[in-house]
Amino acid sequence: MGTRKGLKLRSVLMLLVIGSILLTAAFGGYFAWKMNKTSLTNGYLESNYQYAKKLASNTNELLRIMRTNIDGISQIATKLSISQNSQKELDIWYEASEHYFNAILIVNKDRVVTAASTQNEGKFVGTKLTSLASFEAVQQQAPLISQPYLGSASKRLLVMISSPIFNERDEYVGFVAGTVFLNDDNALNKSLSEHFYGNGSYVYVADKNGHLIFHPDKSRMNEMILTNDAINKAISGRSGAQQIVNSQNKSYFAGYAYEPLTGWAIIAQTPASIIDEPLKRLIWRLVFQSLPVFIVILLIAWYVSYMLSKPLFELAAFSEEAILSPKASSQRMPRINSYIYEVRQLNRSINNHFNLLNKEIRLDGLTGLANRKTFDLTIAEWLAEGVPFVLILLDIDHFKAINDRYGHLIGDEVLTYTASLIKRFSRSHDLCFRYGGEEFGILVRGGTVAVATQMAERLREGIGAEASPTGSSVFVSIGISHSDGQAAEAKAIIEMADKALYMSKETGRNRTTVYEHKQAGQ
Incomplete structure (x- = not known):
């Protein structure tokens, strides 16, 4: 059997399910991460805004x-x-x-x-x-x-x-x-210093010209800040919150407020990196909580994909073997037990179509007998298995004259008539076939030359005794050869029967001849 190409349906279904699960988990995780990030961000922004506003009021x-x-x-x-x-x-x-x-x-x-x-x-x-x-x-x-x-x-x-x-x-x-x-111990300094937390949050203040007048880093006191958006908004009289990148290129969640008595900008801020660790914990928690569910879904998906793909795989394997195997007539459809409507319908359709094709491949379309291909496969199989048999070849005498006189339609009826008699006078386990044109044959399984000769004679006499579609009798010439089950070639067996048939034609037609090595006719 040839190598199958392409992906198996089971693999495709599993990849589809795994991809769907992973994609869903990725989107779900992303949206959960996004929502939590937004929630944490808004929480820190609101907290710092409220604190900056309170600090401005207290100041x-x-x-x-x-x-x-x-x-x-x-x-x-x-x-x-x-x-x-x-x-x-x-x-x-x-x-x-x-x-x-x-x-x-x-x-x-x-x-x-x-x-x-x-x-x-x-x-x-x-x-x-x-x-x-x-x-x-x-x-x-x-x-x-x-x-x-x-x-x-x-x-x-x-x-x-x-x-x-x-x-x-x-x-x-x-x-x-x-x-x-501003940097000494006094009530104003203490009020502004209360927002120093272990998470990196702190407060700083700028005057209305943008100079830092309070900052935990003493070296930055009186530094001019022009790029801080929170400071610029606060000294313009606004209060609010936003994520900023400060002059040192660090991201913060900043709340800012305007102090109207002095025009100062008061900013309370927290490093944006503060939310990284909670988000990491969230992702790992989602992964560990989703893992059992993922495994269960995967097992269910594997079972469902197996149940779906198994009958289809069997049908595909059968179809491939039926195409590649020379023993077309011996192929049997696999038994498909599936509750899937489409699978059952497909099985029924393939079975019907295969039987039709098998019939068309094995049988002659006009007479309904086995065709030349089936004959060739059968005789080769019997020879390979050492089965003894006798080959009977027969030819309708003067068939060309029948076609010329009565037409090809009547000629086809004569062929069909002859085929029906061949079936009648043969046994159920013998192979009746149309060899080509007006030539027919019977493979007599396990028979002797005497039995085959007797069968051939009854057939010849039966055909001649009845009126054919032409209104009168037709006659046949017959040649017989045999194989005793020893190694031999099909070509040789056919040639011997063909020579015997030729001998019947040469010696007057409407007779049976058995091939013998000394060419003695009977």
Whole structure:
């Protein structure tokens, strides 16, 4: 049997099922991963936005309290002269407010410090302030919260909260200033430092010009940030949340809020990589939870594909063997037990078609006897198996004259008539065949020459005794040869019977001749 080419249906079905399962699992896993990623992302964005908004509100409230404290001091200082005599009262005020301020100064209108209360008492007295914040305080003569700036002496970022001082004649004489160092220990710094978590989240603040004024990395203080979208939106007065890539090319979930009193941008952010580990755990959990279901589905799919493909495979194998095998007449359809409607219909159709083809291949279309091909296969098989047999060849005498006189249709009827008599006078296990044209034959299985001769004579006499389709009798000439089961070639057996038949024709027709080695006729 030849090598089968192409994929088997069972393999195709299994590949289809496995591919469908894997594709479904991949899509399901992807959408689960996507939904969880979106959920985690939105959760961190919302959390950081709410925290930034709360921190902006707390910072606003804290700055208002600090400004109120400075306003209170300035109102009391208005009743006092700006001199060293106010130092004692200033120390009392500072002691009550030192958790808000790093220093409280009383400054005259020439920006000279006349009193100062700090951890290093008297350090600033007599110093003339040169900062832009001090100029603005003198120029505007109104309560102010300055933008962060670098102190000329300390070189540290600070914010100055000031309130003007007027004398009894309502003349401007100076201002009270509370300084807040943004990196030192004070209420503002503590408020902004609460969002440091172990997962990498932190808070930073930028002034309205985009300078960092609070950041966990002290080396970045006062750095100008122009590419951070969250900062740009916050200092423009907006609040919200978004995923950003910062100036150091790292991705974060950032919530931002605007502090209206100072115009600062407050950002609370968490590294975007924080969700990688939960997503990995999700994928592995999906894989381990889906594995048993996958195995069960695979086993069911294997069984179903086996039940579907087995009958089809048997039909395909049978068809291939039937085509390639020379013993077409011996082929039997496989028994197909399937509940699948299409498989049962296919089996029935193939069976019917095969029987029809087998019949057409084996039988002569006109007479219904076995054809020349079947004869050749049968005699070769019997010789190969060592089966003894006798070959009878017969030819209708003067058949050409019948065709010429009565026409080919009558001639075909004569052939059919002769075939029917051959069937009548032969045995059920003998092979009756049409050798070609008006020549017929019988393979007598297991018979002797005497038995075959007797059968041939009865046949010859029976044909001659009845009226044929021409209205009169027809006659046949017969030649007989035999094989005793010993090794021989089919060609030789046929040639011997053909010579015997020729002898019958030469010696007067309508007679039977048995081939003998001495060419003795009978």
